[in-house]
Amino acid sequence: MAQDSPLVFDVIVIGCGPAGGAAAVTAARAGLKTALIDKARFPRQKLCGGLFTGRARSYYQEIFGENPPPETMIEKSSVSFWQAETDLGTLTNVPPLYLTMRWDLDYGLYRHATAAGVADFTGSRIAALDLKKKEVVLPNGQHLGFRVLIGADGVNSAVARQIFGSAFDHARIGFGLEIEAPASPPDAPVRIDFGAAHWGYGWAFPKAQSTTIGVGGLLAANADMKAAMGDYLQKLGQDCPESAYKGHFIPFGDFRKTPGQGAVLLAGDAAGLVDPITGEGIAFAMKSGQLAALAAAQSLASGDPDKALTAYRDALRPLHRSLRWATRLRPLLFHPRLERHFRSAFQNSQNMKHAYMELMAGERDYPELVWTLLKRLPHAYRRGLFRR
Ligand SMILES: Cc1cc2nc3c(=O)[nH]c(=O)nc-3n(C[C@H](O)[C@H](O)[C@H](O)COP(=O)(O)OP(=O)(O)OC[C@H]3O[C@@H](n4cnc5c(N)ncnc54)[C@H](O)[C@@H]3O)c2cc1C
Numbered sequence: 001m002a003q004d005s006p007l008v009f010d011v012i013v014i015g016c017g018p019a020g021g022a023a024a025v026t027a028a029r030a031g032l033k034t035a036l037i038d039k040a041r042f043p044r045q046k047l048c049g050g051l052f053t054g055r056a057r058s059y060y061q062e063i064f065g066e067n068p069p070p071e072t073m074i075e076k077s078s079v080s081f082w083q084a085e086t087d088l089g090t091l092t093n094v095p096p097l098y099l100t101m102r103w104d105l106d107y108g109l110y111r112h113a114t115a116a117g118v119a120d121f122t123g124s125r126i127a128a129l130d131l132k133k134k135e136v137v138l139p140n141g142q143h144l145g146f147r148v149l150i151g152a153d154g155v156n157s158a159v160a161r162q163i164f165g166s167a168f169d170h171a172r173i174g175f176g177l178e179i180e181a182p183a184s185p186p187d188a189p190v191r192i193d194f195g196a197a198h199w200g201y202g203w204a205f206p207k208a209q210s211t212t213i214g215v216g217g218l219l220a221a222n223a224d225m226k227a228a229m230g231d232y233l234q235k236l237g238q239d240c241p242e243s244a245y246k247g248h249f250i251p252f253g254d255f256r257k258t259p260g261q262g263a264v265l266l267a268g269d270a271a272g273l274v275d276p277i278t279g280e281g282i283a284f285a286m287k288s289g290q291l292a293a294l295a296a297a298q299s300l301a302s303g304d305p306d307k308a309l310t311a312y313r314d315a316l317r318p319l320h321r322s323l324r325w326a327t328r329l330r331p332l333l334f335h336p337r338l339e340r341h342f343r344s345a346f347q348n349s350q351n352m353k354h355a356y357m358e359l360m361a362g363e364r365d366y367p368e369l370v371w372t373l374l375k376r377l378p379h380a381y382r383r384g385l386f387r388r
Pocket of ligand 1: 015016017018019020037039046047050053124125153154155156158216247248249267268269270273274279280282285
């Protein structure tokens with residue numbers, strides 16, 4: 001259906017993952033005429049460990065006004081840490097972590113968005129994007145105009161490609177492989193294996209119907225991620241053909257300092273907002289989606305939607321600061337020369353394990369943690385860091 005004068009929205013959100021779901025709900029609740037486009041129809045699958053931290057939960061409450069439906073989450077309060085064959089210890093009674101399937105989580109976000117009154121264009125790719133004319137064209141020829149566009153279309157973002165020429169930098173991107181293995185016993189802890197991949201880790205997340213097992217790390221440091229996955233599965237006693245591995249890029253420590261252009265904002269993975277140490281992305285996707293929508297509302301209220309990026313960058317500053325600190329700290333955990341030091345420091349220090357858990361719970365942030373951590377590190381470990 002070709003069309004001359006487009007239907008114009010205050011805000012168009014592309015992508016209904018955690019970033020787009022949060023953006024669409026926030027924009028619609030702010031009274032903005034909002035459209036939501038996603039190439040998928042919901043529910044849909046998205047490759048992800050589905051670890052939903054305390055931070056993610058509190059953002060979810062703040063943005064959607066309620067907790068995620070309990071039937072979509074499994075609560076865990078014990079975590080075991082490993083490095084290669086070494087058991088680094090198990091923490092019990094940690095602040096709760098939640099495990100979910102993205103099939104359920106994202107479907108819930110989609111339903112929140114439609115309930116908030118967004119115009120639903122899910123099940124439709126974008127055929128063309130004209131940032132100058134401020135128009136999105138759908139495959140059926142329909143033109144949708146926008147005043148502000150929020151690109152929440154994930155790590156391969158078409159919106160980021162349009163602005164910057166590429167969605168991410170291959171030299172800095174992360175990559176993860178996962179399988180769904182049979183369910184574990186109900187008391188199985190969340191399991192993290194440092195060193196299962198270079199500059200990354202392995203995970204086994206026990207859920208209601210399955211155990212999500214994966215490895216992930218910097219792509220450039222892992223020439224053969226499938227071999228790393230095979231070794232990890234063997235270690236966990238899992239028999240699974242390579243053909244069942246599923247892979248996806250993770251923007252692991254490569255966030256965009258300029259997350260958009262004028263009235264076009266990038267949120268979530270499209271803006272590279274994943275923690276470079278823990279790999280957590282869901283919480284930051286939701287938060288950035290919310291902040292992008294608030295920046296859109298602010299710029300529209302001022303009558304200058306092209307100022308949206310300025311407002312958004314200001315709002316993102318604390319998150320950017322935190323991710324910058326995490327990137328600086330990352331060699332402490334992942335540099336091959338420090339591995340031995342890290343293993344003994346982590347194994348012997350309850351403080352380090354608790355610090356890690358406090359990060360996951362969103363109770364502490366990198367800037368406030370960095371000096372505490374450095375002070376508590378054994379001398380040899382610190383020497384190793386500075387000799388690098
Ligand atoms: C293997 C792996 C494990 C992970 N484990 C965890 C974890 O345990 N916990 C955690 O917090 N984070 C984890 N992450 C990171 C997390 O998955 C992401 O950070 C998060 O999904 C980002 O959300 P988003 O909304 O930005 O993007 P996405 O969730 O990727 O959503 C993007 C949406 O955009 C749509 N889209 C894409 N292109 C187009 C287009 N051209 N037109 C229309 N629609 C489009 C897609 O269909 C999709 O619905 C993991 C990532 C990987 C790869």
